[in-house]
Amino acid sequence: MLASGFRCVVAAICVALGLLALQAGADPRDVAQIKSRQDKFRDMGGALKAINDELKKGRIDWDNTVVSSAQTIKNRSDYLLNWFPRGSGPESGIKTYALPAIWQNNNDFETLGKLAQVEAAKLNQVALSKEVNALKAQVEAMGKACKACHDSYRSPDFSKDNDN
Ligand code: HEC
Incomplete structure (x- = not known):
């Protein structure tokens, strides 16, 4: 009776301890x-x-x-869709800006990932062509493709935490 009273005196502390335990027990593969x-x-x-x-x-x-x-952008983009196995969202207990919507609207997420791959392949071509105006236009198109995914699938906390 006394012991159980000690175990969880204040709800907030209990929640904090629970979260710590969760973090400590996170799957190393997810980390x-x-x-x-x-x-x-x-x-x-x-x-x-x-x-x-x-x-x-x-x-x-x-x-x-x-x-x-x-x-670099092209090589990374080609694999981007492999980096999000189910379970590697916030439910892993690890700090991540990946939103649960990635797994809820997975078709849409994959579509945005593939669009980014197309833009990255074009960016790579344009870089090899060494044509300034084409580079300007393609950098802009690339940035939009990155942002389109971030707007829906990366937590806005990222901008808060990183001051941009
Ligand atoms: C299909 C979706 C998608 C596309 C396309 C995408 N990103 Fe992201 N990006 C994410 C998600 C989700 C995260 C959060 C990952 C995490 O915290 O686990 C992220 C995180 C980031 C981060 C923060 C990494 C950190 O924690 O410091 C940067 C920088 C970034 N992306 C740059 C880019 C750039 C540049 C492009 C385009 C060339 C791009 N991303 C394309 C989904 C995307």
Whole structure:
């Protein structure tokens, strides 16, 4: 009687302990999966920014920056739809910005992923063509394809937590 009284005195503390236990007990495969996809997305974000920076500079370094960055975006995009196995959402107990809607509206999510793949393949072609106006247009189209998915399937908390 006394012991059970001690076990859970304040509901809020009990909830907090429960969440800690959940995090500690998270499946290591989910931890690896989520961390790895976040790393790869960061690579893609960095690569897209690098191309944008070249466009802003005016004198574009195609060989050292644009071609390799476009390749990174294309390579990553090709596999993007494999990074979201069921169970790797917030229910895993691991910090992720992936929204449950990914698995609820999976056809729509996959459609957006495939559209991004098409834009990434075009971006790669344009980078190889070294044509400035085409690059400008395709960087914009790529950015829209990334954003279309983020608007529906990435938590808005990402922008809050990352200040952008
Ligand atoms: C089909 C959907 C989809 C597409 C397309 C997509 N993303 Fe994302 N992106 C996500 C989701 C979902 C997350 C959250 C992942 C997580 O937190 O587990 C994310 C996270 C990110 C992050 C944050 C990674 C971190 O945690 O630091 C960046 C940066 C990013 N994406 C960039 C891009 C760029 C650049 C493109 C296009 C070239 C792109 N994404 C295309 C769904 C998408």
